[in-house]
Amino acid sequence: MPLTNPGVKNAPIKEKNYKLSDEKGLYLLVHKNGSKYWRMKYRFAGKEKVLALGVYPDVTLKHARIDRDEARLQLSRTIDPSQLKQTLKVERNEAHGNSFKAVALDWFDRNKSTLAAETLKKRKWILEDKLFPTIGTLPLKEITPPQILRTLRRIEDKGNVETANRAKMVASQIFRYAVANGIAEVDPTRDLKGALMASKANHLAALTKPEDVGKLLVDIDNYQGTPIIQGLLKLSPLVFQRPGEIRHMEWSEINFSAGRWEIPAEKMKMGAAHIVPLAKQSLEILEELKPFSEDRGQYVFPAQGKRGRPASDATVTRCLRNMGYSSKQMTAHGFRAMARTMLDEILEYPPHLIEQQISHAVHDPLGRAYNRTSHLQQRKDMMQTWADYLDNLKKQTRAGNVTTASF
Numbered sequence: 001m002p003l004t005n006p007g008v009k010n011a012p013i014k015e016k017n018y019k020l021s022d023e024k025g026l027y028l029l030v031h032k033n034g035s036k037y038w039r040m041k042y043r044f045a046g047k048e049k050v051l052a053l054g055v056y057p058d059v060t061l062k063h064a065r066i067d068r069d070e071a072r073l074q075l076s077r078t079i080d081p082s083q084l085k086q087t088l089k090v091e092r093n094e095a096h097g098n099s100f101k102a103v104a105l106d107w108f109d110r111n112k113s114t115l116a117a118e119t120l121k122k123r124k125w126i127l128e129d130k131l132f133p134t135i136g137t138l139p140l141k142e143i144t145p146p147q148i149l150r151t152l153r154r155i156e157d158k159g160n161v162e163t164a165n166r167a168k169m170v171a172s173q174i175f176r177y178a179v180a181n182g183i184a185e186v187d188p189t190r191d192l193k194g195a196l197m198a199s200k201a202n203h204l205a206a207l208t209k210p211e212d213v214g215k216l217l218v219d220i221d222n223y224q225g226t227p228i229i230q231g232l233l234k235l236s237p238l239v240f241q242r243p244g245e246i247r248h249m250e251w252s253e254i255n256f257s258a259g260r261w262e263i264p265a266e267k268m269k270m271g272a273a274h275i276v277p278l279a280k281q282s283l284e285i286l287e288e289l290k291p292f293s294e295d296r297g298q299y300v301f302p303a304q305g306k307r308g309r310p311a312s313d314a315t316v317t318r319c320l321r322n323m324g325y326s327s328k329q330m331t332a333h334g335f336r337a338m339a340r341t342m343l344d345e346i347l348e349y350p351p352h353l354i355e356q357q358i359s360h361a362v363h364d365p366l367g368r369a370y371n372r373t374s375h376l377q378q379r380k381d382m383m384q385t386w387a388d389y390l391d392n393l394k395k396q397t398r399a400g401n402v403t404t405a406s407f
Helices: 004-009 061-076 079-097 100-114 117-135 144-155 161-180 190-191 210-222 228-238 243-247 280-296 316-320 332-343 350-355 375-400
Strands: 018-021 026-030 034-042 047-056 262-264 274-277 308-312
Touching: 004 026, 026 061, 034 061, 034 079, 047 061, 047 079, 061 079, 079 161, 100 117, 117 144, 117 161, 144 161, 144 190, 210 332, 210 375, 228 243, 228 280, 228 316, 228 332, 228 375, 274 350, 274 375, 280 375, 332 350, 332 375, 350 375
Parallel strands: none
Antiparallel strands: 018 026, 026 034, 034 047, 262 274
């Protein structure tokens, strides 16, 4: 006789577990503790088997019968419902383990040793603040181009065009990592070309005319600041590395006997160790800084009153503004563009030497990346010539006679 809702609800508790049969193999298993479980008895490949259909009252009599009928339909197609249920459970668990967030965190962990600290910080912010809230829990291989685009458009609609494009780049790196590891079949971001607004080129202002550079250098020499601030300003045009790399310069990285600054890989944007030959003028600045800096921690340019921390990233910019240079004239990052342009156009050094010295990725004719010691003597000569050229510009500025001829 088929079960009824009152009969299921009021099924008594007994000393032993017992069954209340419904129809077509469905029955209610009543435990001696009062728990009630839906089960279906069936035969497959000549063997008697039992399929679990849920717990009462979460699964009602009506829904237990629907699930039973679905299982019987599977049997009619020679599908074992218990095996299918287990397969689907494994796939769900696998999908959860291969969610966008899980794969992204694995990608981040495997690549963090190759990226500079500042780059890591930006990547983590994009993941946690921009991507995870919307697609983090989705199975990565099921994410579609429209889903990605909706996520990126939310960023773009707030006016953050550059961030939206950067988030797309990070997502693409994660999908390509997943494809390489057999977790996904395609990178859905590849179909979004042209779907976002293009990022505006961010050309950081820099002075590149000899007369302007000469005046800037004189202004730096005349700047009224602490010895540490003066040293930071004077060294920036001589070594022309990234502002963050200069601020984080440590005394242990300065090889005075070899006349060079040896930057470890973890501090570099490109993730490779870098050597900066130091001209005699740079070494003199560092020697003069020792009495004011060396006993205040590891950094050559320590923060004022904050032991163990480097100077603020706004230090050079603030000094430039105090000297009267606007953001459209000169930036802290502009010392790199200044050196790159003038070494090429005025001092006529080969572009590959300049690019290698500003720590950009440079390859030889066979496509191999130059290592940190490549062309070291040539770069050392170039850095000394550059320092002498800047000294010459200062002298000419003070004399009121700056020329643009090759030095």
